[in-house]
Amino acid sequence: MNADRAQQVHQTAELLFDDNAVEQAIAELAHKVEADSEEDSPLVLCVMNGGLYLTGQLLRHWNFPLTLDYVHATRYRLATLGKDVLWKAYPQNEIKDRNVIIVDDIYDQGYTLEEVKSYCLKHGARKCSSVFLIGKTHERKKADVVPDYVGLECGDCYVYGVGMDLNGHFRNLSSIYALPEKVV
DSSP states (O other): HHHHHHHHTTTTEEEEOHHHHHHHHHHHHHHHHHHHHHHSOEEEEEEEHHHHHHHHHHHHHOOOEEEEEEEEEEOTTSSSSOOOOOOEEEOOOTTOOEEEEEEEEEEEHHHHHHHHHHHHTTTTTTTEEEEEEOOOOOSSSTOHHHHSSSEEEEEEEOOBTTTBBBBOTTTTOOOEEEEEETTT
């Protein structure tokens, strides 16, 4: 989808959460995670590219020692339907005996979370928690993995903004939008 088409589609989208609702959810997430993690000097793993926005915003709120790293594990590859998890980059910091906090944009079915969390635990993480800005409510979730912290809930729709993209566009928006079903 080129930029002109993305702009046309955006004009038909529904505003789900405005920037005030997003900011409030991020502040609440930051406070909850900090209360549980500040003693641990955690390793924060940003799941690229979607988790970049949320990670940056969370870091503004945290005033405790932490190490920042990233992974690039993706299912969508600029599409609206996910496939198997593809690893593009692994963490560079030592995971063994660390409290790891995985930060990502959206919890949909749990495949990416399962993959990243499994990797961390396999490499000796002492504790592994996860933070998501959005959690989708539907019946297709993986039963064996659930997020530890979720800021906002939405129905089973395609959403973008605040780190989530519409075919590579609009990760930069400070509000969250949903596509009409006919566009997906």
